[in-house]
Amino acid sequence: MAESTGEQLLFLTDEQLRQGIEAMFFAYRGFTADPDRILDEMAYGRAHHRAIHFINCAPGTTVNNLLNILGVTKQSLNRVLRRLIEDGLVESKVGRMDKRERHLFLTEEGKALESRLSDAQRARMRAAYRKAGPEAVAGFRQVLEAMMDPDMRRNYHALRETKT
Amino acid sequence: MAESTGEQLLFLTDEQLRQGIEAMFFAYRGFTADPDRILDEMAYGRAHHRAIHFINCAPGTTVNNLLNILGVTKQSLNRVLRRLIEDGLVESKVGRMDKRERHLFLTEEGKALESRLSDAQRARMRAAYRKAGPEAVAGFRQVLEAMMDPDMRRNYHALRETKT
DNA sequence: CTTGGAATGTCAACAAGGCTGACTTAATGT
DNA sequence: ACATTAAGTCAGCCTTGTTGACATTCCAAG
DSSP states (O other), X not given: OHHHHHHHHOOOOHHHHHHHHHHHHHHHHHHHHHHHHHHHHTTOOHHHHHHHHHHHHXXXXXXXXXXXXXXXXXXXXXXXXXXXXXXXXXXXXXXXSOTTOEEEEEOHHHHHHHHHHHHHHHHHHHHHHHHHOHHXXXXXXXXXXXXXXXXXXXXXXXXXXXXX | OHHHHHHHHOOOOXXXXXXXXXXXXXXXXXXXXXXXXXXXXXXXXXXXXXHHHHHHHSTTEEHHHHHHHHTOOHHHHHHHHHHHHHTTSEEEEEOSSOTTOEEEEEOHHHHHHHHHHHHHHHHHHHHHHHHHOHHHHHHHHHHHHHXXXXXXXXXXXXXXXXXX
């Protein structure tokens, strides 16, 4: 029913849209601020965080797979991955079926860092959700999803379907 | 009234929060994708976009002011600003009251680029808003605001009050 | 079987854009 | 007169994106 009236009620001035744009900018900064502080301690960056996050939620994923999700070049990811492997946070296993592939897993140490980062980020998200209330949260998710590129939306949904 | 029932109804599992985190990640990518393409054409980056955006919506702002909003060092901003001035997109005028200050303005050419970037970004925002409906938009804005750091929230509100 | 091409991953080098630190210049305020 | 503030500059570092060249592995067509 929200949708049925939606089209008519939605008079969007450029000013309102600009507010949305700025809100997105400042909110994203808040969103990454807590993990960034933790990562700084051990001289990692956001790229390491992203890799750890997605390896954690899809253990055994291949490098190529991760590439598609993260949307960077394989060379860029490789640098990050190499350091995570050297530091013993990530393990890379040669594929049994296809020996060209490497399957990625977090070590215990890797999982520990993932938890620290995740907890920090979730805490802020939880606080924001509580402050805004459940209806706001539903709206938040709807708008975010509508804002994604179709390709990325596919990745986003794929992540929660393929709980292998 | 949403808030009154909010606290009780909000059972947030870690999985739900992780979905929110990922949605934020993918949505932000979509959010910047269109301007990024335009910026690429003329070998500018997001840093230039941010500078142009905030100079446009607070014309005559000082360098120091911009520094606080953007949250970068003056050396970093200066590199970006220098090129925008060289390229004739931004004009820097010595302050009349305080001659130490430089006040920043977009030139006609600067405004033209700002419009292109802004139009692209607004188009996506508008499409997402339409798709999600007005109630969702309200919720979206509430959650984003709750997610900002308090300092940044101040900046965010200051921007729409001081329409000098 | 072999050989050429596709897929996968690695190494090297470069650029953008963050950062720190040291310093200058000019204007202001005390 | 002197300390402070705003702005700019230079040098150098790091992360993280990019391309290009290359090695390895697999598979399929000749």
